[in-house]
Amino acid sequence: MLYILTHYWSELIQGLGYTLLSSIIALIFSTIIGTMFAIFEVLPNRAMQIIGRVYIEIFRNIPLLVIAMFFYVIIPMYVAKIDGFTAGTIGLTIYTSSFIAETVRAGILAVDDGQMEGARANGMSYWQAMRFIVLPQAFKIVIPPLGNQFINLVKNSSVLAFVAGFDLMYQGNSIASLSLDTINSYVVVGLFYLVITLPLSYYMRHLEKRLA
């Protein structure tokens, strides 16, 4: 195992870098997109609600791998040239955004209706009330579930391996077949994932306890 670590250190570090990069990009954009669709769903407008609902249901109910491969294979054929890392990260973003939308929506609904009404009565517009009163409170509620989404994101970023995205899992497959030491290669890869996810998950549990 030490052999794998020392011999393929640079590949592993590169993989770790791409995994983190993809996860962080996907986290930022899926939070933005997810929040957007969550707001669509609570808007007092039937058409917007339907758009929000359809988006969430579609991407929540199709495997991430299928979405990522769709972007890797189909989009370059008909739309625009994108490489494996980009395709995988876009897939990851869209897939995660549907889960975040669902989480944030629940958060918004958990904020007392009176808050919105009070803000409106004080002369705020709907958007101002949403932006300054409702959303900040909703986010406080959804921080622990969002943290769990980030952990899922890091784990799910392993689909990049299927689209040649140079992430940890991709490097792991490559190392396993170069070294022909399958188990130890994947044990090392597993350790690299745990280095990111385990502290995050303990921190999240700590945060949940504190907020509860």
Place this chain on the structure above:
Amino acid sequence: MKKTYRFLGVIGLLGLLIVGLSACGSRKALSQQDVLTNDKASKTITWGVKADTKLFGLMDVKDNTIKGFDADIATAITKKILGKDGKAKFVQVTSQTRIPLLKNGNIDAIIATMTITPEREKQVDFSNSYFDAGQSLLVKKGSSIKSVKDLNKAGTKVIGVTGANSVANIKKYAPKAQVLELSDYAQAMTALKSGQGVALTTDNGILYGMASQNPGYQVVGGAFTKEPYGIAINKGQGPFKKEVNRALKEIEADGTYNRILKKWFGNVAGFNYKEASR
């Protein structure tokens, strides 16, 4: 303070787990039983074959069976070893999964477009070579790539398959190119079609099969390596290996080999099957 202890406890347990796991990893594979004796008793040899490689091993969607040169050779060898009622059982493998599966004993032998290399010989045994391939390139017709030299430029993306010898080779022949490793040949061809790379590299036999399925693509650059295919067998299975080599010699001598070769490669454009006859 209590937290620190717990943290240390976690680290300690993690350490134990790793040591345990790697101990498992280095322990000798379980199936040190004699493959030949087992196979003779069950009248079945379990072969690892490709299911995504035209001409060698391709899944027929109509009846859910794997067909190709490798599959036919495996069947012929099985009959020679076990007699007429011997059965060849096929397990789908990819370049990535075949060696672990063999070492684990899930399959008795690999016959899956596998080149005999010194690195692999440290892990598994090989039969005599049963097919002589050479690495080549598949490109879109009209591409500016004419040979492996054209790939040796920074920013050039070449598609290969994880675990294939061709990936290691291309890193030698065109070190400046970036290699994209996909999980199997179906995925690799799809990636080439999507323009994810300018060329797909692997052995010419496989590439001819792909070119025949995809008329807009052609094999270029000739064979720039020698890739003798062998049947991989676990270390320590001397009797089984001997039997496989004997059966191979027999089917070469009695014309079975040439018949199978002609069946699959007789009409492949660019492939001189007479030259490959034995």
Place this chain on the structure above:
Amino acid sequence: MQNFIEAYSWVNLRFLLEGLWVTVEVSIISIIASFVIGSILGVLRYVKIKYLSAVVGFIVDIIRNLPLILIIFFTYFGLPHLGFKPGIIFAAVLAMTIFESAMLAEIIRSGILAVDYGQMEGARANGMSYVQALWHIVFPQAIKKTIPTIVSQFISLIKDTSLATIIVLPELLNHAQIIYGQNSAYILPMFLMIALMYFIICYALSVLSRILDKKLA
């Protein structure tokens, strides 16, 4: 258009359905097994038996924090080193069960924690033993509370079976790959068809969970 008609020939559809069947088979077995094991692990984590709960908790945490693909590799490539040789379907079921049990254990533990402690005390005061109270009073309520989360975890499980294509499990995505690998005109039709198939199954399950949730509430 022509591509679509040809792609959806009976031969191809039948091959896809065979793949779908493997997906469903692996999912159903894993769902049942992981629900049972996840419940036991969840309860074990809750009741705090010295050492045992800590060890269970630690293992659950490790598994929860690894990508499922790795667990698939460990069951398929690693288990034989322990003297046990799983077939491909069994390896997939085992990987799914191990991973989802760990995920469910955490969900069920938090469900038990969310049940009012007064319930437990009331049941004990009425002469039930600790185990009886846990089993008859607390556990059913914990499950009721967490049904939407549990079902969405099951939906994830169904979707995640597609990852096992990396060890060539002959499931839906793998069969689609075989079809479009042989004729690239079928790539788009195949993607749309399997997306639809996954969607129908997963969406139906999520609707079912909403109905169930309303009925129990």
